[in-house]
Amino acid sequence: MKRTSIGQVECPVARALDKIGDWWSLLIIRDAFDGMRRFGEFQRSLGISKGILTARLKHLVAIGVLEMTPISDEDGYQEYLLTDKGRDLFLVTVSLRQWGEDHCFGKSEHHSVLVEKANGQRVQRLALRGRDGKEISESATFVRKVADTPRRPHNPKRRRAARR
Amino acid sequence: MKRTSIGQVECPVARALDKIGDWWSLLIIRDAFDGMRRFGEFQRSLGISKGILTARLKHLVAIGVLEMTPISDEDGYQEYLLTDKGRDLFLVTVSLRQWGEDHCFGKSEHHSVLVEKANGQRVQRLALRGRDGKEISESATFVRKVADTPRRPHNPKRRRAARR
DNA sequence: CAGTATCCCCCCTGATACTG
DNA sequence: CAGTATCAGGGGGGATACTG
Numbered sequence: 001m002k003r004t005s006i007g008q009v010e011c012p013v014a015r016a017l018d019k020i021g022d023w024w025s026l027l028i029i030r031d032a033f034d035g036m037r038r039f040g041e042f043q044r045s046l047g048i049s050k051g052i053l054t055a056r057l058k059h060l061v062a063i064g065v066l067e068m069t070p071i072s073d074e075d076g077y078q079e080y081l082l083t084d085k086g087r088d089l090f091l092v093t094v095s096l097r098q099w100g101e102d103h104c105f106g107k108s109e110h111h112s113v114l115v116e117k118a119n120g121q122r123v124q125r126l127a128l129r130g131r132d133g134k135e136i137s138e139s140a141t142f143v144r145k146v147a148d149t150p151r152r153p154h155n156p157k158r159r160r161a162a163r164r
Numbered sequence: 165m166k167r168t169s170i171g172q173v174e175c176p177v178a179r180a181l182d183k184i185g186d187w188w189s190l191l192i193i194r195d196a197f198d199g200m201r202r203f204g205e206f207q208r209s210l211g212i213s214k215g216i217l218t219a220r221l222k223h224l225v226a227i228g229v230l231e232m233t234p235i236s237d238e239d240g241y242q243e244y245l246l247t248d249k250g251r252d253l254f255l256v257t258v259s260l261r262q263w264g265e266d267h268c269f270g271k272s273e274h275h276s277v278l279v280e281k282a283n284g285q286r287v288q289r290l291a292l293r294g295r296d297g298k299e300i301s302e303s304a305t306f307v308r309k310v311a312d313t314p315r316r317p318h319n320p321k322r323r324r325a326a327r328r
Numbered sequence: 329c330a331g332t333a334t335c336c337c338c339c340c341t342g343a344t345a346c347t348g
Numbered sequence: 349c350a351g352t353a354t355c356a357g358g359g360g361g362g363a364t365a366c367t368g
Contacts, residue, residue: 006191006210012264012275013194013257019268023185023340027170030177034307039350047168049342054351064267077350085267090302091259091290093177099256100176103228103249104183110310111176116294117304124293126255131285138254140281143198146274168342187360203330213362218331241330 010146019063020089024048024056029065029086030093037079065089095126174310183227184253188212188220193229193250194257201243229253259290 006014020026024046031045043053057080060066065086068078097114105111114123130136170178184190188210195209207217221244224230229250232242261278269275277286294300 010273010275011194012261012268014191014264015268015275016260016264017187017190021185021187021190023181026181026185027178030175033302043350046170050351051343051353052341055340087302088263088266091292092256092263094292095255095259095290096180097176099252100178100180102252104176104179109174110313111174111179112307112309113313114305115308116300117306119295120308121295123300123305124295124297126259126290126292128255128258128290129288130280131283131288133288136280136287138197138251141278141287142281143276144279144284145276149274149277207330214331215333215363216361219360 011143016092020060020065020092022056024052025060025065026089026093026096028053028056028060029082029089032066032080032082032086033090033093037081038077039080042080060086091126094123098126175307180256184224184229184256186220188216189224189229190253190257190260192217192220192224193246193253196230196244196246196250197254197257201245202241203244206244224250255290258287262290 006018009015020029027046028042031042036042036045039053039057042048042057043050046053048056057066061068061080064083066080067083068080071077071079094114101111101113115121116123127135128138128141130140170182173179184193191210192206195206200206200209203217203221206212206221207214210217212220221230225232225244228247230244231247232244235241235243258278265275265277279286291299292302292305294304
């Protein structure tokens with residue numbers, strides 16, 4: 001009964017979620033950012049079953065977010081490393097972290113924090129900025145669909161009703 | 165067969181994903197940012213079945229990301245509006261969008277873009293900044309676990325081995 | 329239109345056992 | 349240790365029919 005496909009629409013959010021929007025992928029990626037690279041490390045950290053972990057790692061390798069490299073001169077075993085594409089997901093984890101910190105902890109609960117190596121201080125909160133570099137709010141923006149994007153002079157009959 | 169719970173760990177990323185990390189929630193939220201508020205709007209936009217949509221909307225209302233408000237003086241019907249907590253998810257969608265734009269479209273494919281209302285220009289890319297406001301890379305940061313957080317002077321026997 | 333109710337199937341998930 | 353293989357169960361998911 002295949003899930004409705006969300007991977008072919010024009011919305012980048014949908015395409016991104018289609019690739020890494022499942023329950024485990026981002027947690028694996030988070031752990032990878034945290035320095036984990038071995039199968040067993042992920043498994044213990046996540047409390048995930050081996051079968052699922054195998055499938056998820058394969059998927060992440062397949063879409064180019066992780067890469068497998070043999071461990072130097074040891075036999076057989078592999079390590080899972082983030083690719084550049086995978087590292088580009090960092091801000092996704094940061095934005096989730098920020099929201100989690102703000103809304104998912106009780107007053108008396110403590111959580112891990114993202115800090116700078118250089119000085120041990122917490123990083124700044126993420127902020128949306130306009131072209132001029134000044135911070136702007138969500139309400140000052142909107143999503144312009146492809147169909148509404150200004151085209152070159154000779155405008156063919158405007159495509160309509162494309163799903164975002 | 166309950167999924168392994170990831171909602172009680174000390175990692176804000178995990179807690180956030182536990183709440184809004186399923187396949188549909190962020191897409192519903194994206195649509196809400198896009199101005200959708202009616203059941204039918206979401207349904208048509210997402211191509212999701214009614215049953216699932218009902219469940220997802222209920223969940224999002226339950227965790228305080230959406231709120232239901234009766235439509236003024238019409239009978240019966242409701243609208244689903246983002247709460248402040250929900251609006252705080254904006255940067256999550258932006259970071260996903262950014263990654264999607266970079267890695268999920270072919271050279272010849274077009275996608276929607278996030279622009280400023282004021283001038284119609286695309287917003288800046290998100291960037292991580294240190295305390296001093298200067299942009300820093302992922303490799304210049306690390307996650308400090310609660311157990312490793314410096315405590316007040318009289319240090320009780322350091323808690324160890326907490327799961328992030 | 330906005331759901332609720334039902335049915336059914338598939339697959340995701342977890343557990344366990346097995347292999348190199 | 350790093351998987352593969354297999355199994356069982358539950359629930360997510362789609363489709364359709366029904367209600368106010």
